[in-house]
Each structure stands twice: as C-alpha cells, then as structure tokens.
Amino acid sequence: MMDDWIDYYDSTHTIYVSKLHRDVHFRQIAEDIAGYIPSPDATVLDYSCGEALSAGRVADACGRLILAEPAPGVRGRLIARFAPNVKIRVRSLDDLRNMEENSLDLAVMNSVAQYMTPQELDTALTVVGRLLKPGGQLVLGDILQPDVGMAQDVIALLRFALAHGFLADALWGLARTALSDYRELRSKIGLRRYSEAEMIGKLTAAGFAASRAAQNIGHNPSRMTFVARKPG
Template sequence: MADTRPTPWLEEWDRGQHAYFGDRHKAAHFAALARSLEPHLPAGGVLLDYGPGDALHVPAVVPGCRQVVLCEAAPRIRAGLGDRFGEHPDVRVIGPADLPDLAPGSVDVVLVQSVLQYLTAPELDVLLAEAARLLPPGGVLLLGDLVAPGAGPGADLAELVRFAARGRFLRSALARLAALPASTYARTRRRHGLATHTVDALTATVAAHGFDAHPLGRNLGNNAARWTLHARRR
C-alpha cells in the first residue's frame, strides 16, 4: 500500500470535494454514514477507515470503538485530519504508506466507504490483500457505496436531490446543481468514469483474498442507488 502516486481521482479529491452541494449536504452525508455504521462498530476494538475524506462522522463513531484509524491518501485532506484529530487520544491519522506499520490482525473492522469506484482492479487487489493481513479471523471488511454496472450520474443526482429534500436543503442544492456539470468533479467523472461492481464478481474477488461475503440489505450512508458488501475474514 506504499504506492501513493497521484491519480486523476486522488488529485480531484485533494482539490476539494465538489460532489457535495454545500456544507449542509456534507454534514448530513456524514451524519447518515455514522448512523448506518452504528451496528457494525467494534465495541472495544479498532476501526480502520480507509479513505475517510473529511471524516465528519468520527465524533459520533469514536464512542463505539477503542480506536479509530483514519487512513487518507490525499495529502491536503490528511493534513487537515491531523490538525483536527492530532490531540485526540482515540483517533490516529495515517497515510497508505503507513499501513505496513500496523501489526497483522490488529484491526477489527475495515471500512472502505465510497472508494472502490475510484480504484483500478490492481489497486483493489492490493487493498484487499492489506485488509486481509490486518483483520484477524472473524474480522469484518465493509465495502460501501458501490456502483452497479449501468448506474450513471443520473441515479446519483436523483438520490442526492431526494436526500436534500429530506434534509431541508433542497433550495441550496438545486442552486449548486446548475453549476455541477462544469465542476472539476464532473469533468473528471466524464473523462475517467467510475469502476463498477456486480455482487457476484466482487464476492468472488474478496473470496480469493480469504473473505466470505454478502451484500447488506441497505447501503451504508444515504445513497440508496448504491450498495454495500459485508465481508468476514475466514
């Protein structure tokens, strides 16, 4: 996991997360993630969150764990996490290059939320191998916010608008929506696309790394157009 060379998607996220319609959307997004994570938290154990972004969910998640390790590849975002959580006794901020320093079997749950769509197949294999090393038998890997084949930007936008309506920030969301097609996020998505996964194919991929897996009934977070795979280390 030491290869952190810039990729178009990594550079995009490090510039600023333009997938959100504003601060209220970002806060509501992370609040929904925290609520959906609650039944999966390792009481008295260690949660490794790979690719946490701004990690606004962490204050709500920490009480359900002994420690939260935030592994963020984007340098600017990682520096911000270090500033926010550097003095927190139960939160550790690292980069992918630091993962080999974690002892085998030292993590109880690995969360990879809204990350796989930005990874190539070789990058996914490296991530799964590292998760298999870090998790003991019975440890849990959560692969969330997965994009199914054929799901285009329209499905995500429809879910975001419904989420904005429920969260009562629809007016500001619609105002920002008009500018979204010209954003760097939209341009990067049009140029590079998103990796998609079927249940059968991804289940087979994680099985090859020593996991038994099944899809959850509902996606982690707020996007019902996407899905989550729950995998347990054999």
C-alpha cells in the same frame, strides 16, 4: 486512476452543494459505520476516509479509530481536527503496510472502490486482509452497479436534500457540477462499477466470506454495501 481522484479531493472542490449537505453526509456515514462496530473496545480502520467530519461519533462507539487517508492536504486537516481525541489516529495508506498483523476488528472502505482500478482494489484488499483479526470484518460500501447511471445518483441526492432541508442548494449545485472539474474527470476516466456477483467473486478471491448487506452505507440506495469476514 486513484491518483487522479486523490488530486481532485485534495483540491478545493465543489462535490458538496452546501455546508449542510457536507455535514449531514458525513454524519449519516458515521452513524452507519458505527452500526457495524462489534464491541466498545474494537479497533476500527476507515480506509480512504476523506474529511471524516463526524469521525468522533465513530470513535465514541469503539476503542480505537484509525483514519487512513491518501491525500496529504486532507490528512493534515484530519490531524489538526482530531488531535484532541485520544481514540483517533491519522495515517497514510503507506503506513498501513507497517501496522501489526491481525490488529483490526473492523475495516471500512466506503465510497472508495469506484475510484480504483481492479488491481488497486485487489492490493487494498490484501493489505486490509493482513490487518484484520481472524473473524474480523471488512465493510465495502457505496459500490456502483453497472446498470445504474447518474440519473439515480441525482434522484438520491434530491431525496436526501429534501429530507434534510437543502433542496434549493442541491438544484443549484447540480447545475454547477455539470460544468465542474468533477464532471470532466468522471467523463474522462470514469468510475469503476461492479455487479453483485463480480464483487462477491473479488472478495472471495481475496480470501473473504462475503455477502451483500441489506442496505447501503450513506444516502444512495441504488448503490451496494458488502460485508466480508476474514476466516477464523
């Protein structure tokens, strides 16, 4: 399941309706992630980070930022974009398996779980759990709920667009998306959804003490964010 989505995001896709949409999307995510950083010298992992255009904002708030990205084309752009920033390092997901145990203060997986099978997510949680220091946190954001459909996503996008001045582009982009590879792929393999209780149970089974955050990361309030602490 995840491989299909990796291929999609590594292609020339139209998930963002405009450059402004893309820029404010990544800026808000970066600001939300920065709010979870526990100290200025913290080591932070952004797992499956995507283009991470505003990662510099996150790096400004921590000591070291690791951007882990599975799509090779995206990873190459990240390396080129952030090469001058000595705080940022770009890695593949496979590289994480060779990282030092108990080396992270914070890990973030935002808008990732919906593209994974439950087994893929369990594997990722195991990898992250090994890397986190005792007492370190995993923030799992943008979790889709079973009873929340595409209509809520559309409403959230339009409100976000209205607030940031790209409403006309959003309306045109929604029409374009209805005929796009994204809509076809979403219909074909779907997106994984979890109830609050299911996600708490999954995180607990992975060894974390977890709770739902008051607000979701990003612009969509109908989705959920969870904060999971490694014991110790």
